[in-house]
Amino acid sequence: MSAELELELVIGGRPVRFPAVWLRDNCPCPDCLVPGTGQKVNDITDIPNGLAITHTEDAGESVLVTFAPDRHRSAFPRSWLEEHALDGGGGDGDDRTEDDKDLWLPADLDGLPAMSWPSYLAGGKAEALEAVLRLGFVLLRDVPAEPGRVREVAASFGYVRETNYGRLFDVRVEDQGSAPGNLAFTSRAIRPHTDNPYRDPAPTIQLLHCLRAAGQGGETGLVDGFAAAAELRATDAESFGTLTKTPVSFGYVDKETDLRASLPLIQLSPSGRVRGVRFNNRSMRPLRRPYAEVIAFYTAYRRWAELLAQPGRQLNLRLAPGDCLIFDNTRVLHARTAFSMSEGSPGRHLQGCYADLDGLASTLAVLGRSGNHGREESR
Amino acid sequence: MSAELELELVIGGRPVRFPAVWLRDNCPCPDCLVPGTGQKVNDITDIPNGLAITHTEDAGESVLVTFAPDRHRSAFPRSWLEEHALDGGGGDGDDRTEDDKDLWLPADLDGLPAMSWPSYLAGGKAEALEAVLRLGFVLLRDVPAEPGRVREVAASFGYVRETNYGRLFDVRVEDQGSAPGNLAFTSRAIRPHTDNPYRDPAPTIQLLHCLRAAGQGGETGLVDGFAAAAELRATDAESFGTLTKTPVSFGYVDKETDLRASLPLIQLSPSGRVRGVRFNNRSMRPLRRPYAEVIAFYTAYRRWAELLAQPGRQLNLRLAPGDCLIFDNTRVLHARTAFSMSEGSPGRHLQGCYADLDGLASTLAVLGRSGNHGREESR
Numbered sequence: 026m027s028a029e030l031e032l033e034l035v036i037g038g039r040p041v042r043f044p045a046v047w048l049r050d051n052c053p054c055p056d057c058l059v060p061g062t063g064q065k066v067n068d069i070t071d072i073p074n075g076l077a078i079t080h081t082e083d084a085g086e087s088v089l090v091t092f093a094p095d096r097h098r099s100a101f102p103r104s105w106l107e108e109h110a111l112d113g114g115g116g117d118g119d120d121r122t123e124d125d126k127d128l129w130l131p132a133d134l135d136g137l138p139a140m141s142w143p144s145y146l147a148g149g150k151a152e153a154l155e156a157v158l159r160l161g162f163v164l165l166r167d168v169p170a171e172p173g174r175v176r177e178v179a180a181s182f183g184y185v186r187e188t189n190y191g192r193l194f195d196v197r198v199e200d201q202g203s204a205p206g207n208l209a210f211t212s213r214a215i216r217p218h219t220d221n222p223y224r225d226p227a228p229t230i231q232l233l234h235c236l237r238a239a240g241q242g243g244e245t246g247l248v249d250g251f252a253a254a255a256e257l258r259a260t261d262a263e264s265f266g267t268l269t270k271t272p273v274s275f276g277y278v279d280k281e282t283d284l285r286a287s288l289p290l291i292q293l294s295p296s297g298r299v300r301g302v303r304f305n306n307r308s309m310r311p312l313r314r315p316y317a318e319v320i321a322f323y324t325a326y327r328r329w330a331e332l333l334a335q336p337g338r339q340l341n342l343r344l345a346p347g348d349c350l351i352f353d354n355t356r357v358l359h360a361r362t363a364f365s366m367s368e369g370s371p372g373r374h375l376q377g378c379y380a381d382l383d384g385l386a387s388t389l390a391v392l393g394r395s396g397n398h399g400r401e402e403s404r
Numbered sequence: 405m406s407a408e409l410e411l412e413l414v415i416g417g418r419p420v421r422f423p424a425v426w427l428r429d430n431c432p433c434p435d436c437l438v439p440g441t442g443q444k445v446n447d448i449t450d451i452p453n454g455l456a457i458t459h460t461e462d463a464g465e466s467v468l469v470t471f472a473p474d475r476h477r478s479a480f481p482r483s484w485l486e487e488h489a490l491d492g493g494g495g496d497g498d499d500r501t502e503d504d505k506d507l508w509l510p511a512d513l514d515g516l517p518a519m520s521w522p523s524y525l526a527g528g529k530a531e532a533l534e535a536v537l538r539l540g541f542v543l544l545r546d547v548p549a550e551p552g553r554v555r556e557v558a559a560s561f562g563y564v565r566e567t568n569y570g571r572l573f574d575v576r577v578e579d580q581g582s583a584p585g586n587l588a589f590t591s592r593a594i595r596p597h598t599d600n601p602y603r604d605p606a607p608t609i610q611l612l613h614c615l616r617a618a619g620q621g622g623e624t625g626l627v628d629g630f631a632a633a634a635e636l637r638a639t640d641a642e643s644f645g646t647l648t649k650t651p652v653s654f655g656y657v658d659k660e661t662d663l664r665a666s667l668p669l670i671q672l673s674p675s676g677r678v679r680g681v682r683f684n685n686r687s688m689r690p691l692r693r694p695y696a697e698v699i700a701f702y703t704a705y706r707r708w709a710e711l712l713a714q715p716g717r718q719l720n721l722r723l724a725p726g727d728c729l730i731f732d733n734t735r736v737l738h739a740r741t742a743f744s745m746s747e748g749s750p751g752r753h754l755q756g757c758y759a760d761l762d763g764l765a766s767t768l769a770v771l772g773r774s775g776n777h778g779r780e781e782s783r
Contacts, residue, residue, distance in 0.1 A: 224762045226608065278441055283766050313496070
């Protein structure tokens with residue numbers, strides 16, 4: 026009886042091979058895998074050392090494999106093996122990098138990814154959530170312009186991430202006499218930035234719901250940070266490299282809060298693909314690196330900031346009451362123009378909250394199961 | 405009038421220098437920095453190009469600096485400059501890596517980091533939270549063994565992270581007839597693992613509160629994953645390298661959920677220091693990398709699993725009703741031994757919830773401000 030360390034077979038006309046240990050770790054029998062959940066029963070250390078394949082048998086739809094030393098038998102559906110071929114370029118399963126996104130400049134967008142709240146509830150949800158994953162944002166219209174509704178939008182696809190700002194927060198001009206703790210609560214322009222870079226983990230989704238528009242100005246701008254990062258890499262690889270390697274500290278302090286986090290402005294996957302951006306000069310803390318690194322960082326940082334501020338990168342939206350933006354806070358920077366406070370007008374009022382991409386992607390995946398057409402609420 | 409690109413001075417007897425752009429970006433004047441919050445008013449692109457220092461003046465406690473081309477004047481306290489010297493080895497501000505932790509084996513621990521809930525509330529909170537950051541866990545005793553109390557513990561230092569398991573979840577043996585969706589809800593042993601590796605961002609803190617102990621067995625084990633990673637690096641650098649570079653997909657599926665995330669088992673900071681571990685064979689999905697990488701991965705993965713399973717690495721605790729563990733889910737793996745279900749006994753019952761390290765660290769920082777002695781509630 027020969028013992029093999031791999032299974033070789035021809036599937037769909039091409040030769041494929043699987044290591045014995047990989048097969049055994051993915052054995053689908055009910056002793057190895059909990060039916061329904063895909064959870065494995067065993068740990069990797071439960072697999073015997075010196076594992077080998079002693080027997081392989083073609084059983085039509087399945088391939089039967091017997092392992093030494095313990096004579097465990099597994100049946101692998103051929104279709105499953107074909108789907109999970111190792112060298113087939115299936116990728117690493119990480120859908121958070123630039124490779125799984127459609128990068129954009131405003132001029133490229135074929136219309137806004139937008140939908141009314143009634144359409145969203147009546148079957149459009151999957152399309153809207155897919156836009157958040159692919160383009161980094163979606164605009165929902167006609168969400169009733171009532172306080173607290175933004176939480177309902179978040180709950181339609183995931184879970185609110187509560188922070189020191191509460192489960193939801195109001196963005197409006199605060200009484201200037203009370204010295205606003207955050208520039209968001211003034212009428213000043215705010216350049217493109219990501220929220221909460223001083224948090225780790227930072228919220229991966231932000232929602233902004235317009236209850237009242239500004240009299241003049243107060244437009245909301247969105248910038249695709251992944252598209253900008255790709256441009257920086259193409260035009261100034263050295264600056265790009267500096268920004269991926271330099272940890273930058275951000276902080277936020279008020280009476281009850283003292284948040285700090287230190288991460289690079291551009292975060293990469295292990296294979297070097299862009300996976301996240303953090304950008305917010307307001308909350309950046311003094312950089313404490315060796316002198317030469319500080320010089321290199323500031324050159325790269327200014328280059329990056331200038332690139333992000335290019336007018337052609339910013340999609341400008343004038344949010345009307347009822348508009349609710351959902352965007353990927355690890356990718357899309359947001360900005361706003363200054364606005365005027367007309368005498369006696371109640372002024373601009375947004376409500377926002379944070380949530381996370383994993384819950385959104387889960388909801389989308391469940392909607393995509395056969396039998397679901399996005400009409401049912403998934404929770 | 406000469407223009408300098410840096411400021412050189414002697415502080416505390418040693419020469420230090422700061423780039424002009426760094427100084428200007430950190431100017432503490434009220435036009436540049438919002439008093440109280442440390443938020444910057446300007447963006448990096450608001451700083452003029454061709455910035456230089458035209459005049460420096462010693463003003464006793466402060467150094468006055470005048471910048472070209474816009475003649476902006478800044479006053480930097482000498483103490484602040486000393487504190488923020490660039491080459492002084494102040495580190496990168498990232499306190500999440502192994503460098504800012506006390507790595508441990510159970511034998512090294514000088515007693516358990518433990519405290520009663522009344523002591524925690526009466527001034528011990530800072531010490532307890534500091535243990536979570538430094539050692540990765542703390543045990544609170546005498547938290548009333550009542551349902552829902554674990555949320556109160558979480559709210560004492562941060563915010564509950566709601567997930568598909570709810571704002572809190574029960575860990576007890578479910579009726580076997582209903583086919584438990586998760587192995588946690590059986591009486592089986594569970595080897596050291598981190599929770600929710602199929603989530604991104606994964607919860608960074610977990611709490612487990614014991615309401616009823618098991619009749620026999622059901623001990624909780626904790627393993628310092630950062631200490632284990634350091635050992636792996638020291639003894640098998642190749643396996644360590646493989647685990648930091650190979651993205652591994654995790655998944656969790658039930659009727660309403662389809663979560664997936666793909667990240668390496670050992671995550672590093674940009675400077676190559678251990679910053680997080682994910683480990684859970686139950687929810688690992690088939691690895692789809694080129695054949696040679698799969699072989700290398702399984703060699704490394706088994707080595708890592710064996711190292712984590714070394715009995716000398718596992719701190720075993722028998723949780724009594726009222727005990728509440730708080731631990732760092734990016735660092736400390738948890739496990740449990742199998743337990744018996746005695747006839748007619750209601751069985752082991754824990755309640756858990758998730759939270760995040762950033763909120764915990766913020767609460768600790770606020771408690772550390774002068775005037776706070778940990779006695780007040782910080783929220």
